[in-house]
Amino acid sequence: MRKQIVTGMILLILLILPLLLYLQINQNFQVSVNNARESADHEETLLARLLSSEILRNRSTSNMEIRNTVQSIGKQYGYEQMQILFYKDRIPLNGVLSEETAFLLDKKERTSYLSDPEEALYIVHPLDEHYTLITRSDFSVFYQMLREQTAAGIRICIGGLVIAAVLSLLISGRITRRLRILSRSADAVRSGSAIHLEPSAKKDEIGKLTNTFIAMNDAIVQREENLREDARQRQALIDALAHEMRTPLTSIVSAARLIQKGGDMVQMREEMCDLIVKESQRLAEMDENLMKLTRMHTAELKTETFSLLEMAQEALAVTPDAVLTGEDSTVTADRDLIIHLMRNLVNNAAKSGTLTPVRVTLHPRGFSVSDEGRGMTPEEVSRCTEAFWKADPARTRASGGAGLGLTLCQNIARLHGTDLVIRSTPGKGTTVEFTLPLQSVEDSET
Structure with missing residues (x-):
């Protein structure tokens, strides 16, 4: 039973604690990423407006001038966590996409993409049929927080398992100790030995079981005592009956032998016959009273x-x-x-x-x-x-x-x-x- 309690507690911790920690860590990560996504989206909107007003109004601007303009605006507004990538007719003017994110140039509408391998948020914004603005926001800090919280969660799970195992051992030991005492007491009752079990003042199931066991043992002891007393009385009755029957039987046998040897002594024969009748009546009365005593117990x-x-x-x-x-x-x-x-x-x-x-x-x-x-x-x-x-x-x-x-x-x-x-x-x-x-x-x- 103790092993079952410990195993059950550990399985319960393994099922509940990791799930709760995962849900909490994932929720914290999503909240942080969503907040940062909103901030990056707002910043990208401002950059798109500036670039549109500076570049798109003058279609004859060279690629070098466009690159300088993009870099100037980036330095001016100082978004340290954001990298600006600018493309003209799919030709990079400021920064280059990686092979994993090159597909973003195919987007025809403004969209965002969170790259887990690069731990970055990409916002693709086609300004017109020629120019595309792509911002890359570094989200590594959030992924680092996720890893740290995951490691902390693992440590918490391990600690929780250790604590659960220790607590379950202590609690199950306290519970099973009382059950072991009852088990030893049951073995003692089975072998006929005396038990030393104190009544329990606790109102739980084991306390009630202990008190019921004590009452049962007292009943068994009393029943055994009654059986021993009945056996003693029965043996005493048998001994007394054997003693009482010896005298009339001896008298009857002696009288019968005297009659056999008495020859023609009529008076002696009559006396011996009277003795036999008297002792036989005494035996019959004894038998009748014994039958009444026997039936009296179940009457x-x-x-x-x-x-x-x-x-x-x-x-x-x-x-x-x-x-x-x-x-x-x-x-x-x-x-x-x-x-x-x-x-x-x-x-x-x-x-x-x-x-x-x-x-x-x-x-x-x-x-x-x-x-x-x-x-x-x-x-x-x-x-x-x-x-x-x-x-x-x-x-x-x-x-x-x-x-x-x-x-x-x-x-x-x-x-x-x-x-x-x-x-x-x-x-x-x-x-x-x-x-x-x-x-x-x-x-x-x-």
Whole structure:
């Protein structure tokens, strides 16, 4: 790009500057020549009148007398830049034309001729059928001026080319330097390295390109960070899933082997079959919850406006021991997901070791689920929504959980543009609150 800019600038100077200088020099030359031509024309007119009055009135004047008269008039009026040539019947009486200008004697009318080789102006004036006056004015000074101006123009063109080349190198270097920085930054992004590019305060195209490139790089970095986090969470989920599946699968395999070796022990067979059924149900529940978690990332809310009280009554129909309080209100959300959310929270609270019924309290934009169970520490509260995380793995397994309930609930809440609020005190119980945001779900997702 830098070579193109320099070449373009030089070509532009070569096209414009010589043309402008040529036009200017030629105009100056033409103006000077025209002024001198007018002056020579005026002088020749005066000479023609004098010669006509002195010579033509006396036809018997000899050629010698005519020559003397012409020379006398030339000296008297003193035109230093003008040479007088006088012919009688094509015979020179005073001065001789050169071979290049001899054709002027054939002119029948007054005319002027500018001879470039001789750098002189000839004015041919036939006084009558015998006498012809020719004046030769020296224009060498104008041609000399033309040559000097042409030489000066060439020097100006050369200087202009040098200046244009230097300026174009400086300007293109300044422009391409920023582009080279962007190019190196692009290479760094391609190789995965960090870039060190400062935002540009300039409002030109390269400044805008720089800021756009920085924004693009930030987006790429954020996307890579999100992908790494997703990969980390996915690996953690796989590791936890493998760990969780090991226990029920081990129990099922051990029970099956005991049945094979148990002989006629009917009671043991029944216990082992119950264990197999229980662990199989646990695996099925784990699979169902995992499928829900997987689909939750691409789920689209099917929002509708409904009564919070009617929704809660339907959700708690499978857990009649739960206590429902609070006032009814109308909300807009995905009704099926909110039912699933409430049921999971109630089931999770019921497994907390509470000795009192689980309480569900309605409020204008949501609800809360409370228990008086064993509770959680602040560290446990911060991690309880992680997939497969359990404060007490042995106790949770005994209660049949897999550590996915609160993860599902948190994902449902985030789909609605909010988060679960969990307050817990060890030994006193836990309260989980779900509140829909003030704005509509469509605005939240947008």
